[in-house]
Amino acid sequence: MKATKRRNILAAAEKLFERFGPAKTGVDEIAAAAGVAKGTLYNYFGSKEGIVRELITDKIGLFEKALKAGLDDISDPLEKLKSAAVERFRFLHRSPYIAAIILHREGDATSRELASSFESRQRGIVARIMDEARRRGAIRRSDSAGITDGIIYLLKGLELSLKDRLDSARIEDIEAEITRLITLFFSGAGKAAGKRNL
Template sequence: MKNSKAELIVDVAQRLFAKYGFKKTTIDEIAHSAHIAKGSIYYYFGSKEDIFRAVLDKENRLWSQKVREVINRASTPQEKLRAYLVTRTKYLSKLTNFYSALREEYLEHYAFIENIRKRYFREEIEIVKAILEEGVKKGIFKVEELGLMAFVIVAALKGLEYPWTMEIPMPDIEKSIDFLLKMSFNGLLKK
């Protein structure tokens, strides 16, 4: 038995949320699509928000796994940082629900979505922090305040996401990242 009922619900909900968004997807639809009664859903989940959280968690686990995998495969801290930046950005747009929930759907700003957003923001900072830490330990990076540095990097990344929301013609994302990295490593100043 590879799929428990709870997983089935999450899978179905994932598809529907992706298509219609959180608000427009109804529990009845989910139940119907999953060929179970509505009551069954509430046997496994406490609320609609709970289901959504489960979907987001699933997508985030996938993203997190992929990102960590790519980071581990890279050998130097520089490569790790680059691998992280490129992968996280490319992969993020594939996580339909995660992405739209944290960007578009926040028009409605549900409190629970805000919380999820914060949690993942912190998670990203932790990932970057770990990379920087390794770099410092290996004597490759020179960073005084790890936490702040990680914060600034992640915040800057968010900034790179922003323009394409605004439909400003944006230079190719990967090029921008490579550029940001090159500058980060070597600095602006002429040697």
Template sequence: MRVKAKDEILRERILSGADKLFQKYGLAKTTMEDIAREAGKGKSTLYYYFKSKEEIVDAIIYDESDRLFAAIQSAVAEAPTAKDKMKALIVTRFNRLRNLTNLYNALVQEVREALAEQCVNEFSIRYRKQYDLKEAGIIKSILQYGIVTGEFRIFSEKELEMMSFIFMSSQRGLELDLIIHNKLDEILLRLNFLIEIMLSGIRK
């Protein structure tokens, strides 16, 4: 078993403390002073590891995102068919997002704030782009797998890119509507229905 270095342990303590504060008070109301106090360290120690609150938020989201995609890739790899792989992606992603409380709540809160203010902040855009690239890559690989196994018709590279984008955008739009109307329990049911509709059009 790998022994964690002192710096790694302290970094994790800072992120864990910040995570608790973000969940309790929100991103905007939590200060660097609050985070340092929660970690039991001075501000100078905190700034040694993170230059700003935004950098801490980035670290929390990226760490949780790495775990999320590891779980998705594992579930997708175990599913036997392309259709099952697509369902595994959707179900695992949603369940992990609900379990990763800070990531899910942060995304939900940012959606609501962006709608209220009619704007999207720089962090949200940067995170979303990186997240979307990863997920689009997984969706594309599932479509390619379906072509190889004969489940789906043959498509060109450009068509695969387009389908990955359309599937991901449709999924995002559906989630957004359900988040706005506070109907999270209906997401999986409707996402599975979306999968059935979209895959029925590309089956061989």
């Protein structure tokens, strides 16, 4: 099993997935694009889903590594959060088929597990940032778990709406909106609300 061939197949698959999505990409197309026989795909990956799985694992791995490295250079928690959110957005925007699996839970059981563990690690990253914020006294209340969830939901919802948004807005605008919403979430939208209800 030459590692080169493996990489060729994955590269070919990725290109096609990005354009058409895994569902609309046939195994024949991947094989043709990679310059190997269809059977070879099965020797290496066992199934079409296997290709998807491996591709996602790889890309997620790279993204998470880069994300962590990027966060190390930032000290302010809110800035860390904004940066992480924008990077996450960029990653999912770059690989829409991964976004589809992460957000929509498409694919087989293993893919969904992958997505699930990705989200759990993402939550961990946000949670750690929140902890730091609390230690620094930047967060006034103890409900950091709720805030963490809120951040994650906010991002997911925003990422979900990407296709719609991209029709009318530029990427920079969307990134600006992400930081704005996170800031808004931190600062609160209402005056009296907090006093009345919490």
